[in-house]
Amino acid sequence: MLPVLILLTFLLPLGAGAEEIIGGHEVKSHSRPYMAFIASTDTNRSKNFCGGFLIQYKFVLTAAHCREISMIVILGAHNISAQERTQQIIPVEKAIPHPAYNPMDHTNDIMLLKLKRKAKKTKSVRILNLPMRHARLKPGVLCHVAGWGLMSLNATKRPALLQEAELIIQEDHECKNVFRHYSETTEICAGDPKKIQDIFQGDSGGPLVCDNKAYGVVSYGKRRRITSGIFTKVVYFLPWISRKMKLL
Template sequence: MPPVLILLTLFLPLGAGAEEIIGGHEVKPHSRPYMAYVTFLDDGKMMLCGGFLVKDNFVLTAAHCLGSSMRVTLGAHNIETKEKTQQIIPVAKAIPHPAYNDKDWSNDIMLLKLQRKAIRTKAVSPLKLPRANAQLKPGYVCHLAGWGATSLSATKGAASLQEAVLIIQDDQKCKLRFHCYIKTIQICAGDPKQIQAAFKGDSGGPLVCDNRAYGVLSYREDETIAPGIFTKVVSFLPWIRSSMKPSNRC
Protein backbone atom coordinates (compact mmCIF):
# COMPACT_ATOMS: atom_id res chain seq x y z
CA MET A 1 0.00 0.00 0.00
CA PRO A 2 1.41 3.44 -0.88
CA PRO A 3 2.18 5.89 1.96
CA VAL A 4 -0.92 7.37 3.52
CA LEU A 5 -1.46 10.97 2.48
CA ILE A 6 -3.25 13.76 4.30
CA LEU A 7 -4.83 17.10 3.53
CA LEU A 8 -3.09 20.35 4.36
CA THR A 9 -6.10 22.57 4.84
CA LEU A 10 -6.95 26.27 5.11
CA PHE A 11 -10.44 26.33 6.64
CA LEU A 12 -11.76 27.87 3.46
CA PRO A 13 -13.69 26.42 0.53
CA LEU A 14 -11.41 24.64 -1.92
CA GLY A 15 -12.16 26.46 -5.18
CA ALA A 16 -10.31 29.10 -7.13
CA GLY A 17 -7.69 27.42 -9.24
CA ALA A 18 -4.96 26.80 -6.62
CA GLU A 19 -5.95 23.25 -5.70
CA GLU A 20 -3.10 20.82 -5.13
CA ILE A 21 -2.44 17.16 -4.43
CA ILE A 22 1.04 16.77 -2.95
CA GLY A 23 2.95 13.54 -2.40
CA GLY A 24 0.41 11.55 -4.37
CA HIS A 25 1.00 9.60 -7.54
CA GLU A 26 -0.04 9.89 -11.15
CA VAL A 27 -2.80 7.45 -11.97
CA LYS A 28 -2.83 5.16 -14.98
CA PRO A 29 -4.31 7.21 -17.85
CA HIS A 30 -8.12 7.04 -17.93
CA SER A 31 -8.28 4.61 -15.01
CA ARG A 32 -10.60 7.07 -13.21
CA PRO A 33 -13.13 7.53 -16.05
CA TYR A 34 -15.61 9.34 -13.80
CA MET A 35 -13.35 12.34 -13.17
CA ALA A 36 -14.52 15.75 -14.40
CA TYR A 37 -12.50 18.95 -14.80
CA VAL A 38 -14.88 21.83 -14.09
CA THR A 39 -14.11 25.41 -15.19
CA PHE A 40 -16.15 28.56 -14.58
CA LEU A 41 -15.92 32.33 -14.32
CA ASP A 42 -16.09 34.19 -11.00
CA ASP A 43 -15.99 37.98 -11.34
CA GLY A 44 -14.40 37.51 -14.74
CA LYS A 45 -11.61 35.26 -13.46
CA MET A 46 -11.28 31.68 -14.68
CA MET A 47 -11.59 29.19 -11.81
CA LEU A 48 -11.47 25.42 -11.63
CA CYS A 49 -12.86 22.60 -9.52
CA GLY A 50 -12.98 18.86 -9.59
CA GLY A 51 -16.13 16.84 -10.03
CA PHE A 52 -17.31 13.42 -11.13
CA LEU A 53 -19.83 11.95 -13.53
CA VAL A 54 -22.76 10.27 -11.76
CA LYS A 55 -25.11 9.94 -14.74
CA ASP A 56 -24.61 10.41 -18.48
CA ASN A 57 -25.74 14.03 -18.25
CA PHE A 58 -24.97 14.91 -14.61
CA VAL A 59 -21.77 15.77 -12.76
CA LEU A 60 -21.57 16.06 -8.98
CA THR A 61 -19.31 18.72 -7.41
CA ALA A 62 -19.21 21.24 -4.53
CA ALA A 63 -21.79 24.04 -4.24
CA HIS A 64 -19.08 26.66 -3.70
CA CYS A 65 -17.84 25.90 -7.24
CA LEU A 66 -20.82 27.76 -8.71
CA GLY A 67 -20.01 30.35 -11.36
CA SER A 68 -20.89 31.52 -14.85
CA SER A 69 -19.94 29.99 -18.22
CA MET A 70 -19.51 26.60 -16.55
CA ARG A 71 -17.94 23.84 -18.63
CA VAL A 72 -16.99 20.24 -17.91
CA THR A 73 -14.18 18.21 -19.46
CA LEU A 74 -14.59 14.44 -19.26
CA GLY A 75 -12.22 11.69 -20.40
CA ALA A 76 -9.09 13.70 -19.63
CA HIS A 77 -5.76 12.52 -18.26
CA ASN A 78 -3.45 15.34 -19.34
CA ILE A 79 -5.65 18.39 -19.13
CA GLU A 80 -3.16 20.53 -21.06
CA THR A 81 -3.40 18.49 -24.26
CA LYS A 82 -6.26 17.85 -26.67
CA GLU A 83 -6.67 14.13 -26.10
CA LYS A 84 -8.99 12.22 -28.42
CA THR A 85 -10.71 10.80 -25.36
CA GLN A 86 -11.80 14.20 -24.06
CA GLN A 87 -15.42 15.34 -24.17
CA ILE A 88 -15.92 19.04 -23.42
CA ILE A 89 -19.54 19.79 -22.55
CA PRO A 90 -21.10 23.11 -21.41
CA VAL A 91 -23.27 23.08 -18.29
CA ALA A 92 -26.95 23.63 -19.07
CA LYS A 93 -28.00 24.10 -15.46
CA ALA A 94 -26.20 24.27 -12.11
CA ILE A 95 -28.23 22.90 -9.18
CA PRO A 96 -26.59 23.80 -5.83
CA HIS A 97 -28.23 22.28 -2.76
CA PRO A 98 -30.92 24.74 -1.59
CA ALA A 99 -29.62 24.62 1.99
CA TYR A 100 -25.97 25.31 1.11
CA ASN A 101 -24.47 27.70 3.67
CA ASP A 102 -21.31 29.55 2.62
CA LYS A 103 -20.66 30.57 6.23
CA ASP A 104 -20.12 27.10 7.65
CA TRP A 105 -19.89 25.14 4.34
CA SER A 106 -22.74 22.84 5.26
CA ASN A 107 -24.60 21.12 2.41
CA ASP A 108 -21.70 21.96 0.08
CA ILE A 109 -22.88 19.87 -2.85
CA MET A 110 -24.09 20.68 -6.37
CA LEU A 111 -25.28 18.87 -9.46
CA LEU A 112 -24.34 20.10 -12.93
CA LYS A 113 -26.74 19.15 -15.69
CA LEU A 114 -24.85 18.93 -18.97
CA GLN A 115 -26.13 20.34 -22.25
CA ARG A 116 -25.86 16.88 -23.76
CA LYS A 117 -25.25 13.37 -22.55
CA ALA A 118 -21.69 12.17 -22.28
CA ILE A 119 -20.77 9.31 -24.59
CA ARG A 120 -19.65 6.35 -22.52
CA THR A 121 -16.21 5.06 -23.46
CA LYS A 122 -13.29 3.40 -21.68
CA ALA A 123 -12.26 6.92 -20.64
CA VAL A 124 -15.73 8.21 -19.67
CA SER A 125 -18.18 6.44 -17.37
CA PRO A 126 -20.15 7.31 -14.21
CA LEU A 127 -19.04 6.59 -10.65
CA LYS A 128 -21.46 4.65 -8.46
CA LEU A 129 -23.02 6.37 -5.46
CA PRO A 130 -23.04 4.69 -2.04
CA ARG A 131 -25.89 2.45 -0.97
CA ALA A 132 -28.49 3.97 1.34
CA ASN A 133 -27.34 4.17 4.97
CA ALA A 134 -23.79 3.10 4.08
CA GLN A 135 -21.23 4.29 6.65
CA LEU A 136 -17.43 4.51 6.81
CA LYS A 137 -15.61 3.57 10.00
CA PRO A 138 -12.45 5.37 11.19
CA GLY A 139 -9.35 3.82 9.66
CA TYR A 140 -10.98 3.03 6.34
CA VAL A 141 -8.73 3.78 3.37
CA CYS A 142 -10.15 5.88 0.51
CA HIS A 143 -8.79 7.90 -2.43
CA LEU A 144 -9.00 11.43 -3.80
CA ALA A 145 -8.01 12.37 -7.36
CA GLY A 146 -7.47 15.74 -9.03
CA TRP A 147 -5.38 17.89 -11.33
CA GLY A 148 -3.96 20.08 -8.57
CA ALA A 149 -0.31 21.11 -8.29
CA THR A 150 2.20 18.63 -6.87
CA SER A 151 4.26 21.01 -4.71
CA LEU A 152 3.64 24.00 -2.48
CA SER A 153 5.82 26.19 -4.69
CA ALA A 154 4.04 25.28 -7.93
CA THR A 155 2.23 28.15 -9.64
CA LYS A 156 -0.28 25.99 -11.52
CA GLY A 157 -1.98 22.63 -11.31
CA ALA A 158 -0.58 19.33 -12.48
CA ALA A 159 -1.13 18.51 -16.13
CA SER A 160 -1.90 14.85 -15.46
CA LEU A 161 -4.40 13.35 -13.04
CA GLN A 162 -2.94 12.69 -9.56
CA GLU A 163 -4.33 10.67 -6.65
CA ALA A 164 -3.86 10.69 -2.88
CA VAL A 165 -4.70 8.05 -0.28
CA LEU A 166 -6.80 9.28 2.67
CA ILE A 167 -7.83 7.58 5.92
CA ILE A 168 -11.26 8.14 7.46
CA GLN A 169 -10.93 9.91 10.81
CA ASP A 170 -12.96 9.76 14.03
CA ASP A 171 -15.94 12.17 14.03
CA GLN A 172 -15.45 13.30 17.62
CA LYS A 173 -11.79 14.20 17.08
CA CYS A 174 -12.70 16.14 13.94
CA LYS A 175 -15.45 18.01 15.78
CA LEU A 176 -12.87 19.21 18.33
CA ARG A 177 -10.67 20.51 15.53
CA PHE A 178 -13.34 21.77 13.13
CA HIS A 179 -16.07 23.47 15.13
CA CYS A 180 -18.32 23.69 12.07
CA TYR A 181 -18.04 19.94 11.46
CA ILE A 182 -21.40 18.14 11.26
CA LYS A 183 -20.96 14.37 11.35
CA THR A 184 -24.40 13.63 9.92
CA ILE A 185 -23.63 15.40 6.63
CA GLN A 186 -19.81 15.48 6.50
CA ILE A 187 -16.84 13.10 6.45
CA CYS A 188 -13.40 13.81 7.87
CA ALA A 189 -10.56 12.14 5.92
CA GLY A 190 -6.76 12.32 6.10
CA ASP A 191 -4.13 11.52 8.73
CA PRO A 192 -2.44 14.46 10.54
CA LYS A 193 0.34 12.15 11.78
CA GLN A 194 1.70 11.66 8.28
CA ILE A 195 4.16 14.11 6.71
CA GLN A 196 3.19 13.52 3.09
CA ALA A 197 0.21 15.60 2.13
CA ALA A 198 -2.50 16.42 -0.34
CA PHE A 199 -2.74 20.20 -0.11
CA LYS A 200 -6.16 21.64 -0.90
CA GLY A 201 -7.02 18.82 -3.28
CA ASP A 202 -9.59 19.67 -5.96
CA SER A 203 -12.82 21.15 -4.65
CA GLY A 204 -15.71 18.97 -5.65
CA GLY A 205 -13.53 15.93 -6.23
CA PRO A 206 -14.81 12.54 -5.02
CA LEU A 207 -13.75 10.65 -1.91
CA VAL A 208 -13.78 7.17 -3.43
CA CYS A 209 -14.11 4.12 -1.18
CA ASP A 210 -14.77 0.64 -2.59
CA ASN A 211 -15.29 2.19 -6.04
CA ARG A 212 -18.16 4.37 -4.83
CA ALA A 213 -18.36 8.13 -4.19
CA TYR A 214 -18.77 8.64 -0.45
CA GLY A 215 -17.74 12.29 -0.28
CA VAL A 216 -17.34 15.58 -2.16
CA LEU A 217 -14.27 17.62 -1.16
CA SER A 218 -15.37 20.80 0.61
CA TYR A 219 -13.00 22.72 2.90
CA ARG A 220 -9.82 22.86 4.97
CA GLU A 221 -8.32 24.38 8.13
CA ASP A 222 -5.81 27.22 8.56
CA GLU A 223 -2.40 26.29 7.07
CA THR A 224 -1.93 23.23 9.24
CA ILE A 225 -1.53 19.56 8.55
CA ALA A 226 -5.06 18.36 9.16
CA PRO A 227 -7.76 16.18 7.66
CA GLY A 228 -10.02 17.61 4.98
CA ILE A 229 -13.78 17.80 5.18
CA PHE A 230 -16.02 16.15 2.60
CA THR A 231 -19.76 16.47 2.11
CA LYS A 232 -21.26 13.06 2.94
CA VAL A 233 -22.94 11.84 -0.25
CA VAL A 234 -25.09 9.20 1.43
CA SER A 235 -26.91 11.93 3.37
CA PHE A 236 -27.94 13.60 0.11
CA LEU A 237 -29.04 10.60 -1.95
CA PRO A 238 -32.77 11.55 -1.96
CA TRP A 239 -31.94 15.09 -3.12
CA ILE A 240 -29.50 13.82 -5.78
CA ARG A 241 -31.99 11.35 -7.20
CA SER A 242 -34.86 13.84 -7.13
CA SER A 243 -32.77 16.52 -8.84
CA MET A 244 -31.77 14.15 -11.65
CA LYS A 245 -35.33 13.06 -12.46
CA PRO A 246 -36.39 13.83 -16.06
CA SER A 247 -39.16 16.09 -14.73
CA ASN A 248 -36.47 18.56 -13.59
CA ARG A 249 -35.54 19.59 -17.12
CA CYS A 250 -36.13 23.33 -16.97
Protein backbone atom coordinates in the same frame (compact mmCIF):
# COMPACT_ATOMS: atom_id res chain seq x y z
CA MET B 1 -15.80 20.35 -29.28
CA LEU B 2 -14.94 23.93 -28.28
CA PRO B 3 -12.61 25.84 -30.60
CA VAL B 4 -8.93 25.60 -29.67
CA LEU B 5 -8.66 29.25 -28.59
CA ILE B 6 -11.63 28.97 -26.24
CA LEU B 7 -10.28 25.77 -24.71
CA LEU B 8 -6.83 27.29 -24.17
CA THR B 9 -8.47 30.19 -22.33
CA PHE B 10 -9.57 27.71 -19.67
CA LEU B 11 -6.27 25.83 -19.53
CA LEU B 12 -4.48 28.52 -17.50
CA PRO B 13 -2.57 28.12 -14.20
CA LEU B 14 -4.89 27.30 -11.32
CA GLY B 15 -5.95 30.16 -9.07
CA ALA B 16 -5.88 30.17 -5.29
CA GLY B 17 -9.46 29.07 -4.81
CA ALA B 18 -9.28 25.31 -5.37
CA GLU B 19 -8.24 22.75 -2.78
CA GLU B 20 -5.07 20.72 -3.17
CA ILE B 21 -3.67 17.22 -3.48
CA ILE B 22 -0.47 17.16 -1.44
CA GLY B 23 1.98 14.28 -1.68
CA GLY B 24 -0.04 12.34 -4.22
CA HIS B 25 1.08 10.46 -7.30
CA GLU B 26 0.09 10.42 -10.95
CA VAL B 27 -2.57 7.83 -11.71
CA LYS B 28 -2.44 5.48 -14.68
CA SER B 29 -3.68 7.37 -17.70
CA HIS B 30 -7.50 7.35 -17.95
CA SER B 31 -7.85 4.87 -15.07
CA ARG B 32 -10.34 7.18 -13.31
CA PRO B 33 -12.89 7.58 -16.13
CA TYR B 34 -15.46 9.21 -13.85
CA MET B 35 -13.30 12.30 -13.19
CA ALA B 36 -14.50 15.67 -14.46
CA PHE B 37 -12.51 18.87 -14.81
CA ILE B 38 -14.77 21.90 -14.40
CA ALA B 39 -13.64 25.23 -15.87
CA SER B 40 -15.70 28.31 -15.16
CA THR B 41 -15.84 32.10 -15.42
CA ASP B 42 -17.09 34.35 -12.60
CA THR B 43 -18.74 37.78 -12.77
CA ASN B 44 -15.30 39.44 -12.98
CA ARG B 45 -14.35 37.20 -15.93
CA SER B 46 -11.78 35.43 -13.78
CA LYS B 47 -11.09 31.79 -14.58
CA ASN B 48 -11.78 29.20 -11.88
CA PHE B 49 -11.33 25.44 -11.76
CA CYS B 50 -12.86 22.57 -9.81
CA GLY B 51 -13.13 18.82 -9.89
CA GLY B 52 -16.26 16.74 -10.14
CA PHE B 53 -17.41 13.27 -11.13
CA LEU B 54 -19.89 11.72 -13.51
CA ILE B 55 -22.83 9.99 -11.77
CA GLN B 56 -25.09 9.70 -14.82
CA TYR B 57 -24.20 10.43 -18.41
CA LYS B 58 -25.93 13.80 -18.22
CA PHE B 59 -25.11 14.68 -14.59
CA VAL B 60 -21.93 15.60 -12.72
CA LEU B 61 -21.68 15.95 -8.96
CA THR B 62 -19.40 18.62 -7.46
CA ALA B 63 -19.20 21.16 -4.62
CA ALA B 64 -21.68 24.04 -4.34
CA HIS B 65 -18.88 26.56 -3.84
CA CYS B 66 -17.71 25.80 -7.39
CA ARG B 67 -20.75 27.49 -8.92
CA GLU B 68 -20.06 30.31 -11.40
CA ILE B 69 -21.96 32.08 -14.16
CA SER B 70 -20.41 30.09 -17.03
CA MET B 71 -19.21 26.51 -16.67
CA ILE B 72 -17.91 23.74 -18.92
CA VAL B 73 -17.10 20.14 -18.03
CA ILE B 74 -14.20 18.20 -19.52
CA LEU B 75 -14.58 14.43 -19.30
CA GLY B 76 -12.10 11.74 -20.36
CA ALA B 77 -9.06 13.83 -19.47
CA HIS B 78 -5.72 12.80 -18.03
CA ASN B 79 -3.49 15.63 -19.26
CA ILE B 80 -5.69 18.67 -18.80
CA SER B 81 -3.23 20.91 -20.66
CA ALA B 82 -3.55 18.89 -23.86
CA GLN B 83 -6.38 18.25 -26.31
CA GLU B 84 -6.56 14.50 -25.88
CA ARG B 85 -8.74 12.55 -28.30
CA THR B 86 -10.47 10.96 -25.34
CA GLN B 87 -11.77 14.27 -24.02
CA GLN B 88 -15.42 15.26 -24.21
CA ILE B 89 -16.02 18.98 -23.61
CA ILE B 90 -19.61 19.72 -22.64
CA PRO B 91 -21.14 23.02 -21.44
CA VAL B 92 -23.25 22.99 -18.29
CA GLU B 93 -26.94 23.53 -19.00
CA LYS B 94 -27.94 24.07 -15.38
CA ALA B 95 -26.15 24.22 -12.03
CA ILE B 96 -28.21 23.13 -9.02
CA PRO B 97 -26.48 23.86 -5.69
CA HIS B 98 -28.14 22.47 -2.57
CA PRO B 99 -30.71 25.04 -1.41
CA ALA B 100 -29.32 25.01 2.13
CA TYR B 101 -25.68 25.57 1.12
CA ASN B 102 -24.02 28.08 3.45
CA PRO B 103 -20.73 29.54 2.15
CA MET B 104 -19.89 30.91 5.60
CA ASP B 105 -19.52 27.52 7.30
CA HIS B 106 -19.40 25.23 4.22
CA THR B 107 -22.51 23.28 5.23
CA ASN B 108 -24.40 21.38 2.49
CA ASP B 109 -21.55 22.01 0.04
CA ILE B 110 -22.85 19.91 -2.84
CA MET B 111 -24.08 20.70 -6.33
CA LEU B 112 -25.53 18.83 -9.28
CA LEU B 113 -24.60 19.87 -12.82
CA LYS B 114 -26.89 19.01 -15.72
CA LEU B 115 -24.91 18.82 -18.97
CA LYS B 116 -26.22 20.33 -22.20
CA ARG B 117 -25.87 16.99 -23.89
CA LYS B 118 -25.38 13.42 -22.78
CA ALA B 119 -21.79 12.26 -22.43
CA LYS B 120 -20.77 9.34 -24.62
CA LYS B 121 -19.75 6.22 -22.75
CA THR B 122 -16.18 5.19 -23.65
CA LYS B 123 -13.23 3.51 -21.95
CA SER B 124 -12.20 6.97 -20.73
CA VAL B 125 -15.65 8.22 -19.72
CA ARG B 126 -17.68 6.17 -17.22
CA ILE B 127 -19.95 6.90 -14.28
CA LEU B 128 -18.94 6.45 -10.64
CA ASN B 129 -21.46 4.58 -8.53
CA LEU B 130 -22.92 6.13 -5.40
CA PRO B 131 -23.21 4.20 -2.12
CA MET B 132 -26.42 2.72 -0.76
CA ARG B 133 -28.55 5.04 1.34
CA HIS B 134 -27.65 3.43 4.67
CA ALA B 135 -23.97 2.81 3.92
CA ARG B 136 -21.48 3.98 6.54
CA LEU B 137 -17.71 4.42 6.67
CA LYS B 138 -15.84 3.37 9.79
CA PRO B 139 -12.71 5.18 11.01
CA GLY B 140 -9.59 3.56 9.58
CA VAL B 141 -11.08 2.76 6.16
CA LEU B 142 -8.70 3.59 3.30
CA CYS B 143 -10.10 5.77 0.51
CA HIS B 144 -8.75 7.72 -2.46
CA VAL B 145 -9.13 11.21 -3.86
CA ALA B 146 -8.01 12.49 -7.26
CA GLY B 147 -7.68 15.85 -8.96
CA TRP B 148 -5.56 18.37 -10.83
CA GLY B 149 -5.01 20.66 -7.83
CA LEU B 150 -1.84 22.17 -6.37
CA MET B 151 0.68 19.71 -4.95
CA SER B 152 2.17 21.73 -2.07
CA LEU B 153 1.16 24.56 0.23
CA ASN B 154 3.50 26.94 -1.61
CA ALA B 155 2.72 25.84 -5.14
CA THR B 156 1.40 28.37 -7.66
CA LYS B 157 0.95 26.10 -10.67
CA ARG B 158 -1.23 23.03 -10.86
CA PRO B 159 -0.06 19.75 -12.42
CA ALA B 160 -1.26 18.93 -15.93
CA LEU B 161 -1.65 15.22 -15.14
CA LEU B 162 -4.27 13.71 -12.87
CA GLN B 163 -2.96 13.03 -9.36
CA GLU B 164 -4.32 10.73 -6.67
CA ALA B 165 -3.71 10.24 -2.95
CA GLU B 166 -4.78 7.85 -0.22
CA LEU B 167 -6.70 9.04 2.83
CA ILE B 168 -7.84 7.34 6.02
CA ILE B 169 -11.30 7.98 7.45
CA GLN B 170 -10.84 9.79 10.78
CA GLU B 171 -12.79 9.82 14.03
CA ASP B 172 -15.42 12.57 14.05
CA HIS B 173 -14.34 13.95 17.41
CA GLU B 174 -10.79 14.51 16.12
CA CYS B 175 -12.07 16.68 13.30
CA LYS B 176 -14.37 18.65 15.57
CA ASN B 177 -11.27 19.75 17.47
CA VAL B 178 -9.80 21.21 14.27
CA PHE B 179 -12.88 22.41 12.39
CA ARG B 180 -15.43 24.11 14.64
CA HIS B 181 -18.25 23.88 12.07
CA TYR B 182 -17.67 20.20 11.31
CA SER B 183 -20.91 18.15 11.20
CA GLU B 184 -20.70 14.37 11.47
CA THR B 185 -24.22 14.16 10.03
CA THR B 186 -23.44 15.82 6.71
CA GLU B 187 -19.64 15.61 6.47
CA ILE B 188 -16.77 13.10 6.42
CA CYS B 189 -13.27 13.75 7.71
CA ALA B 190 -10.35 11.97 5.99
CA GLY B 191 -6.56 12.22 6.08
CA ASP B 192 -3.90 11.32 8.64
CA PRO B 193 -2.40 14.13 10.75
CA LYS B 194 0.59 11.89 11.65
CA LYS B 195 1.74 11.34 8.06
CA ILE B 196 2.29 14.31 5.79
CA GLN B 197 2.38 12.10 2.71
CA ASP B 198 -1.07 10.83 3.60
CA ILE B 199 -2.68 14.24 4.14
CA PHE B 200 -4.27 15.28 0.91
CA GLN B 201 -7.13 17.37 -0.38
CA GLY B 202 -8.43 16.76 -3.87
CA ASP B 203 -9.68 19.54 -6.11
CA SER B 204 -12.86 21.07 -4.75
CA GLY B 205 -15.79 18.98 -5.91
CA GLY B 206 -13.78 15.83 -6.57
CA PRO B 207 -14.88 12.46 -5.18
CA LEU B 208 -13.77 10.64 -2.05
CA VAL B 209 -13.76 7.08 -3.42
CA CYS B 210 -14.08 4.15 -1.02
CA ASP B 211 -14.76 0.61 -2.26
CA ASN B 212 -15.21 2.00 -5.79
CA LYS B 213 -18.07 4.27 -4.72
CA ALA B 214 -18.30 8.03 -4.19
CA TYR B 215 -18.81 8.56 -0.46
CA GLY B 216 -17.74 12.21 -0.34
CA VAL B 217 -17.31 15.45 -2.26
CA VAL B 218 -14.21 17.53 -1.53
CA SER B 219 -15.34 20.60 0.39
CA TYR B 220 -12.67 22.33 2.48
CA GLY B 221 -9.57 22.10 4.66
CA LYS B 222 -6.96 24.26 6.34
CA ARG B 223 -5.24 26.55 3.83
CA ARG B 224 -1.97 27.19 5.66
CA ARG B 225 -1.19 23.85 7.21
CA ILE B 226 -1.69 20.19 6.39
CA THR B 227 -4.54 18.53 8.26
CA SER B 228 -7.36 16.16 7.42
CA GLY B 229 -9.77 17.34 4.74
CA ILE B 230 -13.54 17.68 4.98
CA PHE B 231 -15.88 16.05 2.47
CA THR B 232 -19.62 16.49 2.01
CA LYS B 233 -21.25 13.17 2.91
CA VAL B 234 -22.93 11.84 -0.25
CA VAL B 235 -25.06 9.28 1.60
CA TYR B 236 -26.91 12.01 3.50
CA PHE B 237 -27.80 13.81 0.25
CA LEU B 238 -28.86 10.78 -1.82
CA PRO B 239 -32.60 11.59 -1.62
CA TRP B 240 -31.96 15.15 -2.83
CA ILE B 241 -29.68 13.96 -5.65
CA SER B 242 -32.18 11.36 -6.84
CA ARG B 243 -35.11 13.77 -6.67
CA LYS B 244 -33.34 16.49 -8.62
CA MET B 245 -32.17 14.17 -11.41
CA LYS B 246 -35.72 12.89 -11.87
CA LEU B 247 -37.09 16.43 -12.14
CA LEU B 248 -34.51 17.75 -14.63
